[in-house]
Amino acid sequence: AQSVSQHNHHVILSEAASLELGCNYSYGGTVNLFWYVQYPGQHLQLLLKYFSGDPLVKGIKGFEAEFIKSKFSFNLRKPSVQWSDTAEYFCAVIPYSGAGSYQLTFGKGTKLSVIP
């Protein structure tokens, strides 16, 4: 079965600082990868996804992520964070085929607090 590990539980940054949130997955085959964001009191929203092709994926609100297959990683980045980016961020993985291909597995999340 697949699994996801997010390295940071809570990250605190000042506005304009650069952001990188780590995500590693465990699965032996081809996967699809996602980053979701959950703003306080809201449900999850998709930030970006990787299915195939260019390993550098651009999402909404200036976020991007890089898929490094050799490292089983899909780290999320943003060059300059804003106070409105304060939220919890979840990495998720799903196998491309076979057992588990209908089961989206989430990491435990990283809370981001941006200080004005």
Next chain:
Amino acid sequence: NAGVTQTPKFQVLKTGQSMTLQCAQDMNHEYMSWYRQDPGMGLRLIHYSVGAGITDQGEVPNGYNVSRSTTEDFPLRLLSAAPSQTSVYFCASSPRGPRDQPQHFGDGTRLSIL
């Protein structure tokens, strides 16, 4: 408005009570799923369905039952509530599977078991 509707939004139960969390979508999506969200644990898949009459277990199915008699509805049943089931529950749907993005999430049901 189109979307995923969850009811109730809040519920308090006593240990041993039963209840059904409702989830309905009006987008004719084949895939529906239930997650629970606990602090520091992320979202964990409870059960999912790929179409009417078809359901399967996710990561944490124990203590929960589901059925899918129609495309629109996917209720989650707690047969005998336990304090460990205190959580926020989200229902989600997508056209064919979780790869179809965006998945549409409901607003959640906050459930407390005393």
